[in-house]
Amino acid sequence: MTMDAMDTVKASHIRTMIAGNAREDGRGAYDFRDIKLTAGLLQNAEGSAQAQIGNTTVLAGVKLDIEEPMPDTPKQGNLIMSAELLPLASEAYETGPPSPQAIEFGRVVDRGIRHGNCIDLESLFIEDEKVWTVFIDLYVLNYDGNLFDAGTLAAMGALMNTKVPKVEDGEAVREDRTKKMKINNIVTSTTFAKIKDKIILDPNGDEEMAADCRLTIATDGEKVKSMQKGKSGGLFKSEIEEMLGTAFNKHKGLKDILESSQV
């Protein structure tokens, strides 16, 4: 992305601040912004949740359709994740086919949830050749950095909130949704940015623009489930070690937010 003059000034200001261990909004290096998670805000979708991390807002909607299983998993439901960076969410987002950023965003959130075995896909088997496909669509409504953590919270929150329609004669009866979808595991994501030799958690939009690189880590508190580095700066092994430790420390707080959003 090309930076205009204003961005260049802003980036250099942020880099100077971070070098002096300070952040624009007064946060500590490993503090999240305020997080708000609202689950079940849509009624037509089978599941939904909206996550806000500071001014970043991501809405996740879940739909369930009856489809054929994948040939290599005939007894399991399917999971399909996609992401839209809506033009209303930022000056920088445009209409048209999905950008590499949008594709990366959807795929990174997908990997954490898929490899975390969050959904009990076996519970989504209906009968031979018929399973539920879980469509998760991530809608970015407002961008201010750290889409990945907001996206994972929204997706996870929506899945925990999802109800499976009744099946009659092989068809979905969407009016009758009493059964909760079975969730096996809760995965959370933490994203770090590196500016010069400093590491910060939950970069906002300006910090993300000023950063040399970022690393997103998804974990269930026991294991690392997925990682994704972004931007062109490099990371040393010792820095990755520090970020992994912090990601594990942050898991419980995020999990609590997910669980308390469901009441």
Added chain:
Amino acid sequence: MGGGPNKPELVIKGKRTDGRDFNELRPIKITASPLENAGGSAYLEWGNNKVMCGVYGPKEANPRHLADPTQAVIKCRYMMAPFSSLSEHGRSGPNRRATEISKVVKEVFENVVMTKEYPGSQIEVYIEILQGDGGTRVAGVTAAAVALATSGIPMRDLPYAVSVGRIGDHLTVDFNMIEDNYSDSDMPMAIAPRNNEILLLQMDGDLTKQQVLDGIQMGIDAGKQITEIQRNALKAAYEATTK
């Protein structure tokens, strides 16, 4: 990953399906400058992976509004040929997976290429996977680094890439296709050998914190051999022009 119902044995008598040890790379062969028209090129065989890589530029950025007046823009396209896999004919053109890989590979070269030398221009890196057998993105990065070097574009370092994964309790270097399909975790990385800075890092599956760190070290250790093969390829191409 995780694979279907017919998971094969991936470890037989302490060896892998193709007879390798857990820290052993497949054979890697690189030919520098095989192409006439491209400004730089490399052909790489890594096990059964076959990768052709070509570099064009620096040239005027196109479209003009995407030009950066402070540095060169790097454009990267990783693509698997429709005939590159053992299964059915693939769709032509980049899919979502290829788009993501192109993005993270581009970021590797934004780090090492001295882009400030060429403001307003673009450098194009094309990675064509002619035959895929697990680990195509790391093969692609390793080849693209050599191609860029042959193009004469100044770089801070000659990066390589390698993948480390887990089969049961064993951290394992450089999965082949079967291991890639049925293993428990995979972690591709690209590294600048000068200071072991990590330029690309992805991971999915299931690893402990210690396994992530040990895996990175395993990649760095295996990388010494890859760096040597890259350098020898460049040397051979240079010697061929001076004869």
